[in-house]
Amino acid sequence: MPKESRKGFSRRSFLQTTAAAVGATAVGGLMPASFAIGGSSKVRIGILLPYSGTYAMLGNSITDAFKLRVQMGDGTIAGREVEYIPIDSEMSVPKAPQNTKKLVDKEKVDFLVGPVHSGIAAVMAKLVGPREGPIMIVPNAGSNAVTGPLCADNIFRTSFSNWQPAFPGGKVMADDGHKTAITIAWKYAAGMQMMDAGKSAFEQNGGKVIKDIQVPFPNVEFQANLSEIAALKPDAVFAFFSGGGAVKFVKDYAAAGLKDKIPLYGPGFLTEGVSKAQGAAAEGIRTTLHYSGDLENSANQAFRRAYDKAYGKMPNVFSVQGYDAAALIINAMTQVGGDSGATGDLINAMSGAKFPDSPRGAWHMSAAHNPVQNIYLREVRGGKQKLLGIAAKDLEDPAKGCKMA
Ligand code: BEZ
Numbered sequence: 001m002p003k004e005s006r007k008g009f010s011r012r013s014f015l016q017t018t019a020a021a022v023g024a025t026a027v028g029g030l031m032p033a034s035f036a037i038g039g040s041s042k043v044r045i046g047i048l049l050p051y052s053g054t055y056a057m058l059g060n061s062i063t064d065a066f067k068l069r070v071q072m073g074d075g076t077i078a079g080r081e082v083e084y085i086p087i088d089s090e091m092s093v094p095k096a097p098q099n100t101k102k103l104v105d106k107e108k109v110d111f112l113v114g115p116v117h118s119g120i121a122a123v124m125a126k127l128v129g130p131r132e133g134p135i136m137i138v139p140n141a142g143s144n145a146v147t148g149p150l151c152a153d154n155i156f157r158t159s160f161s162n163w164q165p166a167f168p169g170g171k172v173m174a175d176d177g178h179k180t181a182i183t184i185a186w187k188y189a190a191g192m193q194m195m196d197a198g199k200s201a202f203e204q205n206g207g208k209v210i211k212d213i214q215v216p217f218p219n220v221e222f223q224a225n226l227s228e229i230a231a232l233k234p235d236a237v238f239a240f241f242s243g244g245g246a247v248k249f250v251k252d253y254a255a256a257g258l259k260d261k262i263p264l265y266g267p268g269f270l271t272e273g274v275s276k277a278q279g280a281a282a283e284g285i286r287t288t289l290h291y292s293g294d295l296e297n298s299a300n301q302a303f304r305r306a307y308d309k310a311y312g313k314m315p316n317v318f319s320v321q322g323y324d325a326a327a328l329i330i331n332a333m334t335q336v337g338g339d340s341g342a343t344g345d346l347i348n349a350m351s352g353a354k355f356p357d358s359p360r361g362a363w364h365m366s367a368a369h370n371p372v373q374n375i376y377l378r379e380v381r382g383g384k385q386k387l388l389g390i391a392a393k394d395l396e397d398p399a400k401g402c403k404m405a
Contacts (some may be wrong), residue, residue, distance in 0.1 A: 010073045043077045043333070043340055046109030046134070047086040048124070050116050054218045054244040055091055058116045058272055061315065062139045062322030066113065068310050069326035077330055078338035088359050089115050090216065098125040104133055110340040111329055112136040116318075117163065118143035118189035125150040135346055139325040140318060143195050147370035149401035154343065156350050156369040158324040160290055161397035162193035165267040168375045168391035169238065169288040171370050172199030173265045176286075178202075178235035180210050181265075184225060185240035187214035194240045202238070210234055220248040226256040237262055242269035247277045254281035268378060268385075273316035275380045282380040290371070291317040291360045292387040300359040320359045328353055366401035 001015060047066075049059035063086065070082055085107050087099050096115070100123065103109050112134045115121050121141035124250065128136045129152030136155045142162035146155060173181060183199055185191030199209045211232055213225050229237060237258075241249045246269065253259060259281060264270070268289025275282045293304070294316060303323060307315040315323075332349035336342040354364040364374035375392040379386040399405040 001005060018249050041240045042081045042083040043083060044083050046103030046107055046112045047084060048089050048114030049188050049340055050091050051088040053091050055116050055149045058318045059271060060139060061318035064311055065315060065319035065322035066326040068307060068321045072306060073283055073330060078333035080338050085109055091117050091119055093119040093123060096120040100124050100127050109134055113139055113325055116140040121146050125155055129155050137325045139321045139327060143189050147368040147397060147399055147402060151368045151402035151404050153347050158328055159321040160263040161370055162190055163197040164397055165289050165375055166194035167199035167201045169265055169267055170198035171205050172288060172377055172391055173238060174202050174205035174207045178207060180208050180234045181236045181238050182211045182213060182229055182234045183234060183238045184213040186217040186351055188217045193241045217246055220245050222249055222252045226252060230258060234262060237264050239264060239266040240269055246270050247274045250278045251281045271380050276383045284379060286379045288375050288377055288391045289317055290306055290373045290375055291320050292376045292385045294385060294387050295361060303359040324355060366396050368402040369405040370397045372396045
């Protein structure tokens with residue numbers, strides 16, 4: 001459907017079409033024409049996620065939980081079998097155009113799920129958003145631009161914007177009584193946007209950032225940076241690393257003798273899914289994130305049991321984002337009677353999506369297609385996240401530059 005007519009698609013006509021489609025399927029057992037003619041009864045899910053390198057754990061967690069959510073239904077998406085077409089993004093921005101085009105133009109996927117990396121997300125959004133592409137679901141990458149200036153009617157996110165978990169973290173650091181801080185992060189969109197957000201909240205609340213340290217992505221040689229931190233003696237350090245890099249940074253920080261002198265803070269990616277591997281070095285680190293493993297809602301308990309049974313390990317925030325990405329597609333596809341060609345109807349369904357019982361707690365889709373969600377304050381204790389409270393309730397990204405918002 002051309003972009004103009006998607007946008008013009010009224011909720012009333014959507015409801016009429018949906019009712020008709022559901023009725024036809026129920027009464028006649030007919031397949032909606034758009035996929036009967038296409039010749040494929042399977043829903044094709046293109047996945048562009050990292051399965052190698054420092055973010056491999058993130059990509060695997062998202063994929064596992066996506067598949068789990070499909071299996072927790074009847075193993076189909078709205079009655080249609082599912083075919084997964086995964087590509088390892090290798091976290092490569094230069095390879096992102098060819099990988100995206102392969103999934104969209106060659107594989108002709110119905111839905112595009114990815115990526116983890118903010119730089120790749122911006123490339124994908126530019127290719128998919130302004131054209132009649134498949135609906136793209138971002139299950140991690142926090143690029144502010146994707147739900148800001150690059151926002152588009154066919155792009156949705158089930159994770160966070162980089163601003164969201166970082167801004168409350170800066171306030172927590174100030175509330176804990178710290179007056180000076182150093183930020184340290186990988187030098188690309190995610191790191192810079194998270195540090196900007198944390199820094200502005202810290203400074204709005206009376207703190208002063210005395211140095212911003214940027215480390216080339218995905219380098220994990222931190223010795224010179226740690227020596228600089230030791231010499232400058234800030235009250236606290238605010239950091240973004242994730243996956244394998246977060247394990248190395250937190251361990252190196254402790255080994256350099258800084259852990260007990262200068263407390264570490266950051267968006268929750270610093271310890272999420274890796275706190276066991278970080279061991280004693282992670283104990284006591286306070287972070288802010290839209291999930292905590294010990295949330296007591298029943299959806300989280302059920303999700304954790306099912307994930308453990310399926311994979312023999314506990315899920316993390318990346319799993320939750322993948323799980324909700326599958327739920328977003330399943331719910332919308334169910335509403336349109338399984339017709340993946342009904343782009344306008346699917347967009348309407350996803351735009352109004354509400355998740356009253358996500359493992360992270362209730363959230364809903366903003367006008368810019370980004371989750372409006374709680375940000376929790378957690379602390380690592382005994383190798384696990386301990387929920388300390390809600391740092392920001394129902395936090396909505398400002399979506400600066402998004403014309404839909
Ligand atoms: C990002 O690039 O957007 C990102 C990667 C890992 C964790 C969080 C954000």
